[in-house]
Amino acid sequence: MFDKILIANRGEIALRVIRACREMGIRSVAVHSTADADAMHVRMADESVCIGPPPSARSYLSIPAVISACEITGADAVHPGYGFLSENATFVQALEDHGITFIGPSSEHIRIMGDKITAKETAKSLGIPVVPGSEGGVPDVAAARQLAAEIGYPVIVKATAGGGGRGMKVAKSEEDLEVAFRTARAEAKAAFGNDEVYIEKYLQRPRHIEIQVFGDGKGNAVHLAERDCSLQRRHQKVFEEAPSPAIGEAERARIGGICANAVARLGYSGAGTIEFLYEDGEFYFIEMNTRLQVEHPVTEAIFGVDLVREQIRVAEGYPLSFTQDDLVVNGHAIEVRINAEKVPGFSPCPGRITQYHAPGGLGVRMDSALFDGYTIPPYYDSLIGKLIVHGRDRPEALARLRRALNELIVDGIDTTIPLFHALLAEPDIHSGDYSIHWLEKWLARKFGS
Numbered sequence: 001m002f003d004k005i006l007i008a009n010r011g012e013i014a015l016r017v018i019r020a021c022r023e024m025g026i027r028s029v030a031v032h033s034t035a036d037a038d039a040m041h042v043r044m045a046d047e048s049v050c051i052g053p054p055p056s057a058r059s060y061l062s063i064p065a066v067i068s069a070c071e072i073t074g075a076d077a078v079h080p081g082y083g084f085l086s087e088n089a090t091f092v093q094a095l096e097d098h099g100i101t102f103i104g105p106s107s108e109h110i111r112i113m114g115d116k117i118t119a120k121e122t123a124k125s126l127g128i129p130v131v132p133g134s135e136g137g138v139p140d141v142a143a144a145r146q147l148a149a150e151i152g153y154p155v156i157v158k159a160t161a162g163g164g165g166r167g168m169k170v171a172k173s174e175e176d177l178e179v180a181f182r183t184a185r186a187e188a189k190a191a192f193g194n195d196e197v198y199i200e201k202y203l204q205r206p207r208h209i210e211i212q213v214f215g216d217g218k219g220n221a222v223h224l225a226e227r228d229c230s231l232q233r234r235h236q237k238v239f240e241e242a243p244s245p246a247i248g249e250a251e252r253a254r255i256g257g258i259c260a261n262a263v264a265r266l267g268y269s270g271a272g273t274i275e276f277l278y279e280d281g282e283f284y285f286i287e288m289n290t291r292l293q294v295e296h297p298v299t300e301a302i303f304g305v306d307l308v309r310e311q312i313r314v315a316e317g318y319p320l321s322f323t324q325d326d327l328v329v330n331g332h333a334i335e336v337r338i339n340a341e342k343v344p345g346f347s348p349c350p351g352r353i354t355q356y357h358a359p360g361g362l363g364v365r366m367d368s369a370l371f372d373g374y375t376i377p378p379y380y381d382s383l384i385g386k387l388i389v390h391g392r393d394r395p396e397a398l399a400r401l402r403r404a405l406n407e408l409i410v411d412g413i414d415t416t417i418p419l420f421h422a423l424l425a426e427p428d429i430h431s432g433d434y435s436i437h438w439l440e441k442w443l444a445r446k447f448g449s
Helices: 011-024 040-044 063-073 089-097 107-114 116-125 141-151 174-192 249-266 296-303 307-315 394-407 417-423 427-431 438-447
Strands: 004-007 027-033 047-052 077-079 155-163 166-171 197-201 207-216 221-233 236-242 269-279 282-289 332-339 355-357 364-368 383-391 409-411
Touching: 004 011, 004 063, 011 027, 011 040, 011 307, 011 364, 011 383, 027 040, 027 063, 047 063, 063 089, 077 307, 089 107, 107 116, 107 282, 116 155, 116 197, 116 282, 141 155, 141 174, 141 197, 155 174, 166 174, 174 197, 207 249, 207 307, 221 249, 221 296, 221 438, 236 296, 236 417, 249 269, 269 307, 296 307, 296 332, 296 364, 296 383, 332 394, 364 394, 383 394, 394 417, 394 427
Parallel strands: 004 027, 004 077, 027 047
Antiparallel strands: 155 166, 155 197, 207 221, 207 269, 221 236, 236 332, 269 282, 332 383, 355 409, 364 383
């Protein structure tokens, strides 16, 4: 059993890991920037270490600072949470070199899945269905035109090292392609230092479906069904649910089995998520995230499992504590992301919390690091909380979400809470009839944004 785990993160996810450690009898170490000295994760951990000034590059993203904190405190393992260094193969390799366990997959698997082209090639070799597109990077506009003509318009140009919607441009015709290609390359270069791009078929009205997988690193793996993350704005998820209202039991078993088999063959260790676009009954691989997802609580809710606890156990060398036959979907769960942003422009809104009250009651969970008097710093992601509800079925989960939103109080700043009140008045939300383009079109109609 690990003696002490350092959490290389902040906010609600750091608290999430600290709570799992406490239940397992493992001491926890929080790291923080000077801006987070009074943060809740620092207060809740058994120990804390300041690792630098507010900018992430000089604190939470500083590999030497995190490793120094491990050495100072004697931490024998690191949980990365999500974001920051969670998918940084160089960081994982550095931990391995220092004899510190990374609670997650190997640096090799992170490298494979961190490059979009290599990930797609690997997925294809493992039997995972992929979107028609280039086999690798596309060198120039001429090659892009030839490939797009073979695939058929519309196409999307994507950065090889991309993420978060950056370095992605749609071309609906040959006339659009040159601008899309050059713009995507320029954005990729600026955002990732790598201007290589690839091309895929652009699906018209897909859903975003992701499969939660878990491997033990010894050739055994399971899937924990799917999450539907189709409600997005600028490729950022807003509202997630499990299971998907669009996926039937047979489809769930089929795609879940494909994914579990793939990660077993890969020898993958820990939690991972294989993301797909889903249209007309077909799944098309987008990417694999080699970490815990922001939206993991909805999976925990419908299966009654603790994914963080399982991550820690597998990293310690224990076998999975459940089999595929043990994993039976129970009810429906929804998560909404509460951001410190002003709707409808979604501009960041850091500031002091004058009053905070978390909702409660049956089937309600609030993951947040907020407290009365807390000042949200302007340096980090605007996510300040995740409201998760669970019900016997989707209508009950939606009813609980409405009730919980009415109970939730976050005063002193603007948040995205009004967005979810408005969404719950929409018939398409209740029917589950939406694609990844639905939210942006709705926002444009409602607010002109």
